[in-house]
Amino acid sequence: MDIITINKHNINTENICCAISDKKGESCVSSKKQWMTEHFDDGLVFKKLNVRGKVFIEYIPAENAWCPVNAPGYMFINCFWVSGQYKGQGYANKLLGECINDAKLQDKKGLVILSSKKKMPFLSDPKHLKYKGFEICDIVEPYYELLYLPIEKNVEKPKFKECCTKGIIDDKGMVLYYSNQCPHTEKYAPLVAEIAKARGVDFALIKYESKERAQNAxxxxxxxSLFYDGKFVTNEVLSEKKFTNFLADKGL
Structure with missing residues (x-):
């Protein structure tokens, strides 16, 4: 099957397979497409298998990544997803190969991606990445791993920025940081804020609108990223039910 590259010329006619939805989710899809459109000129690349399924890779030069990392000269993978019936057919290798080829053409040092100690929602599978040759270059609490795949020899390893190494903030109550890098956040971030407000919970919703702010997250x-009383809680985009259960666990 063919690999399609989504760009500013076809984004309005092609589906972005991480956001297949009915009409109720159109605002979520449009928010993601708008985010992508704003960053194509920053070197953002989105490639997908020519199917209506979650088979895609998204990457960008690390200098423009919405992640607090120091990785000059690397290509940063935002998201890498092969799901369901498309697993085990070589599509992951094909998509990763596309990213590696682009990195080589741009004389990059290698690839870098955010993952975790074990498989976590909305993060790429560390087991699969390590099988493909990625290595740990940095870690921060509670479970994040920064993985890299060098192309050049003896290159400096990427690292997390100091701002994100402690997993704590000064603010009390609940604070949710988010961006439109994922299509699901535009629906669920405001939704959980409304639930918290209805229950009288101190809740702040902070949206990243620029790479500069995201790079200092x-x-x-x-x-x-959800925090409670200054401590990091989860990176999972919580549904209404999961957030309600979380509040119940906290006695709220």
Whole structure:
């Protein structure tokens, strides 16, 4: 099957397979497409298998990545996803190969990606990445791993910025940082804020609108990071039910 590259010329006619949805989710899809359109000129690349399924890779020069990392000269993978019936058919190798080839053409030092100690929602599978040759170059609490795949020899390893190494903030109550890098956040971030407000919970919703702010974030995953009383809680984009359960666990 063919690999399609999404760009500013075809983004309005092609589906972005991480956001297949019915009409109820159109605002989520449009928010992601708008985010992508704004960053194509920064070197953003989105490639997908020519199917209506979650088979894609998205990457950008690390200098323009919405992640607090120091990785000059690397290509940063925002998201890499092969799901369901498309697993085990070589599509992951094909998509990763596309990214590696682009990195080589741009004389990059290698690839870098945010992952975790074990498989976590909305983060790439560390087991699969390490099988493909990625190595750990840095870690921060509670579970984040920065993985890299060098192309050149003896290159400096990427590192997390100091701002995200402690997993704490000064603010009390609940604080949710998010961006439109994922199509699901535009729906669920405001939704959980409304639920918290209805229950009288102190809740702040902070949206990253620029790479500069995202690159100085208090947590590595700038798509969605929830804090409670100053401590990092989760990077998972919580549904209404999961957030309600979380509040119940906290007695709220």
């Amino acid at each position: 208090p947590a590595p995953f700038t798509t969605y």
